[in-house]
Amino acid sequence: MKNLSYESIIKEIKRRLSIVSLIEAYLSLKRSGKNFVGICPFHDDKNPSLQVSEEKGLFHCFSCGAGGDIFGFMMRYNNISFPEAIVELAKRADVPLERQYRSPAREKSIADALFRINSLTCKFYHKALLESQEGKEALNYLSARGISLEMVKEFNLGYAPSSWNTLTKLLAAKNIPLGTAEEIGLVIKRQNKDSYYDRFRGRIIFPIKDVDGKVVGFGGRTISGEEPKYINSPESEIYHKKSILYGLDRSRDYIRREKHAVVVEGYMDFLSLFYAGIRNAVATLGTSLTREHAII
Known part of the structure; x- marks a missing residue:
């Protein structure tokens, strides 16, 4: 098992561990046909909404949408990072890890790789908004909402083409492992198939950045009336929603100068205020203001 690559370690852990046995260590499951069901621990569940498939190696809640x-x-149950989950599951699966996989330097290396993937994706979406035929409709929508081309460029707004892939x-052409892209929510694996499709399709894209300006995730808004109106990247090794305030990378200095922040709910609210000259604003991305937000 020595010198396994990062991707190989993940595959070996999945091969050795039963997802049913793992989840049964935390909650009760009952067989339902070829799958198992239980009370979902990720929301106030009254009925067994959680389904676990041993065959697919996946869980999914049909009520709150949690899955993976x-x-x-x-990661979700224990509120830990992806590298921490690797270490914990490697122990359970008796998969030996080289020390580098547990070190802070290795964790930083993983995070840097994810940031690079998001940066590439951000540039792709931005170019699609500015240069594609589909993007013109999205630009017209933004213009009608008071978002100028200058702001589109300043905040790297983008457009996700309506195609499924x-x-x-x-990403595949750039030799980026699609399993890694799945972990940060860019693509979704098809059920019963070893293939993937784009999470964001036919949507205006708002890059979500940390305080240092690194892209940690994306928000996508439909312009066709499709529901839901917004979809966002899931939490990942580099994106923790309760610790991120949209626009803080741009408004931090203004907040320090004004000694207070104007807190709004969403992307468009923030951009409208910024465009109007209110630069000490941030958005909570649809969540209540958390303790972590306040500390930031």
Whole structure:
């Protein structure tokens, strides 16, 4: 098992561990046909909304939408990072890890790789908004909402093409593991197939950045009336929603100068205020103001 690559370690852990046995260590499951069901721990569940598929190695809640593989369950249930989930599950699966996989330097290396993937994706979406035929409608929508071309460029707004696999093909062509892209919410794995499709399609894209300006995730707004109106990147190793305030990378200095912040709910609210000259604003991305937000 020595010198396994990062991707190989993940595959080996998945091969050795039963997702049913793992989840049963935390909650009660009952067989339902070829799958298992239980009370979902991620929301106030009254009925067994959680379904676990041993065959697919996946869990999914049909009520709150939580889902993923063994790593996703561990991260969400125990509120830990992806590297921490790897270490914990490697112990359970008796998969030896080289020390580098547990070190802070290795964790930083993983995070840097995810940031690079998001940066590439951000540039792709931005170019699609400015240069594609589909993007013109999105630009017209933004203009009608008072968002100028200058602001589009300043905040790297983008557009996700309506095709099911435009981004997926780009990432594959760049030799980016699609399993890694799935972990940060850019693509979704098809059920019963070893293939992926784009999470964001036919939507205006708002890059979500940390305080240092690194892209940690994306928000996508429909312009066609499709529901839901907004979809966002899931939490990941580099994106923790309760610790991120949209626009803080741009408004931090203004907030310090004014000694207070104007807190709004969403992307468009923030951009409208910024355009109007109110630069000490931030957005909570649809959540209540958290303790972590206040500390920031």
